[in-house]
Amino acid sequence: MSPTSESTAYKLIYHYGEFAGRGEPIRMLLHLSGSTWEDTCRKTKMAGPATIQQLRESEELEGQPLLFPPTLVDLTTSPPTALNQLPCIMQYLAEKHGLAGTSLLERTRALQITMTWNDLLLGAIDAFHPVNWHASYQSQKEEAQPFIEQFLAGRLPVFLKFFEESLKMNNEGTGYMVGSSLTFADVSMLNMMRG
Numbered sequence: 001m002s003p004t005s006e007s008t009a010y011k012l013i014y015h016y017g018e019f020a021g022r023g024e025p026i027r028m029l030l031h032l033s034g035s036t037w038e039d040t041c042r043k044t045k046m047a048g049p050a051t052i053q054q055l056r057e058s059e060e061l062e063g064q065p066l067l068f069p070p071t072l073v074d075l076t077t078s079p080p081t082a083l084n085q086l087p088c089i090m091q092y093l094a095e096k097h098g099l100a101g102t103s104l105l106e107r108t109r110a111l112q113i114t115m116t117w118n119d120l121l122l123g124a125i126d127a128f129h130p131v132n133w134h135a136s137y138q139s140q141k142e143e144a145q146p147f148i149e150q151f152l153a154g155r156l157p158v159f160l161k162f163f164e165e166s167l168k169m170n171n172e173g174t175g176y177m178v179g180s181s182l183t184f185a186d187v188s189m190l191n192m193m194r195g
Helices: 021-033 040-044 050-060 086-096 102-126 140-168 184-192
Strands: 010-013 036-039 071-074 079-082
Touching: 010 021, 010 040, 010 050, 021 036, 021 086, 021 184, 036 040, 040 050, 050 071, 071 086, 079 086, 086 102, 086 184, 102 140, 102 184
Parallel strands: 010 036
Antiparallel strands: 010 071, 071 079
């Protein structure tokens, strides 16, 4: 990550703190692309939603819809462009920096894998945070146990089979998830494996 400067190309708005979360695959793509960027909430020590509200009030991104973190602001466009939704941000960065695949089919499969990974991620969040998404797992550990068991027995195997079959379909599983070079689908899988 590069410090804020005139050459900063992107701002990542996620949440303040030293945890990976849904900001991590975006950080990885920014790093892999060699981009200069700012991890805004870590820099300012502000919460993601507060940073989004501040952006709304500043009119820096006037007229652009801002939802909630993660949000990526591309400062290389005029005016700057804000993007929401993790798979969309990943596809955008990958397309812009040659990490999306070399054909329409490869790019579509990379997006399909990434969106499926995102569905898995949301299912895991639901299972481990059944009472309150924003509260820690530890604070709802007892309530979460039956949801976790259901998720591990029912949903997780379906997702893992999909990912395994996707990998096998590409060169018998001896390389990348899609095509013959690194794509944002591989970054998705790495993040899934890291937990």
